[in-house]
Amino acid sequence: MVNNIIILKLGGSVITAKSKPQTLNVRAIKNIAKIISEFDKPIIVVHGAGSFGHYFAKRFRISNKQTTSTKAIIQIRESMIKLNSSIIEIFNKYKINTLSFSPISMYNKKNILLHWEDYLKKMLNMDMVPITYGDMILGSKGFYIISGDVIVKDLTRMLNPRNVVFASDIDGIYSDINDKSTLIKKVQLNKRYSINFNTQKFDVTGGIQTKLKQALDIAQLGTNVQITNGLRPRMLMKALNGEHIGTLITGD
Numbered sequence: 327m328v329n330n331i332i333i334l335k336l337g338g339s340v341i342t343a344k345s346k347p348q349t350l351n352v353r354a355i356k357n358i359a360k361i362i363s364e365f366d367k368p369i370i371v372v373h374g375a376g377s378f379g380h381y382f383a384k385r386f387r388i389s390n391k392q393t394t395s396t397k398a399i400i401q402i403r404e405s406m407i408k409l410n411s412s413i414i415e416i417f418n419k420y421k422i423n424t425l426s427f428s429p430i431s432m433y434n435k436k437n438i439l440l441h442w443e444d445y446l447k448k449m450l451n452m453d454m455v456p457i458t459y460g461d462m463i464l465g466s467k468g469f470y471i472i473s474g475d476v477i478v479k480d481l482t483r484m485l486n487p488r489n490v491v492f493a494s495d496i497d498g499i500y501s502d503i504n505d506k507s508t509l510i511k512k513v514q515l516n517k518r519y520s521i522n523f524n525t526q527k528f529d530v531t532g533g534i535q536t537k538l539k540q541a542l543d544i545a546q547l548g549t550n551v552q553i554t555n556g557l558r559p560r561m562l563m564k565a566l567n568g569e570h571i572g573t574l575i576t577g578d
């Protein structure tokens with residue numbers, strides 16, 4: 327039995343330089359590796375695509391539709407494998423027992439296969455850190471992009487974690503992204519908020535709007551979610567420990 331599972335989504339905006347094609351943010355990955363290596367609860371990591379996957383998805387114009395273009399599928403998947411390998415390499419230097427896999431092995435028709443509950447819990451019991459990522463997976467008419475944010479929601483439904491943290495390059499959700507004094511500390515279900523979103527250059531999976539939607543679905547499941555800044559290690563550490571530091575999305 328594993329209790330107190332934490333699910334961490336590492337945004338592509340943290341682990342890559344999102345505006346520079348295929349560029350890692352090595353310093354950020356190292357800071358996060360240090361935090362995870364010292365963290366004492368079972369943790370699952372899902373990472374985003376940043377300037378790796380998003381860049382190619384945009385180039386091949388396949389943001390939200392299924393595709394059979396083998397060239398696009400292969401390039402996007404290859405770029406995600408490269409990003410994932412670089413992260414694992416750094417994590418392993420920090421003695422994290424990473425066990426990485428593409429979501430292609432977990433999903434069947436938009437659902438995570440049931441035996442993965444047992445797989446993941448066994449890995450966590452062995453002190454491993456399962457790590458997966460936004461990727462292209464099989465749909466009924468070809469391959470489609472599954473966002474890391476959606477994977478986190480699906481894993482939450484399966485594993486009922488203690489809390490979920492989305493780490494991005496902002497302290498939380500702002501009413502107005504251009505005014506840093508408008509950070510929303512708490513988002514409650516069934517309340518109305520006025521939020522201004524800007525569009526990202528390389529984001530094909532809906533950016534912060536997708537994140538907020540998944541966070542609301544997770545809160546609906548009864549799990550608290552925080553959106554916080556993965557570029558600020560102390561903030562991230564506090565959020566992982568359940569302290570209210572960014573935008574808290576909650577059912578109560």
Ligand SMILES: Nc1ncnc2c1ncn2[C@@H]1O[C@H](COP(=O)(O)OP(=O)(O)OP(=O)(O)O)[C@@H](O)[C@H]1O
Binds near residue numbers: 339493499525531534
């Ligand atoms: N109202 C808002 N509040 C907070 N962030 C916002 C808002 N509107 C737009 N954003 C943008 O959303 C971005 C974060 O979402 P984005 O999807 O780009 O990051 P990510 O999920 O970390 O990356 P990836 O999708 O590659 O995993 C921020 O960089 C910010 O500029």
Ligand SMILES: [Mg+2]
Binds near residue numbers: 475531532534
């Ligand atoms: Mg995103």
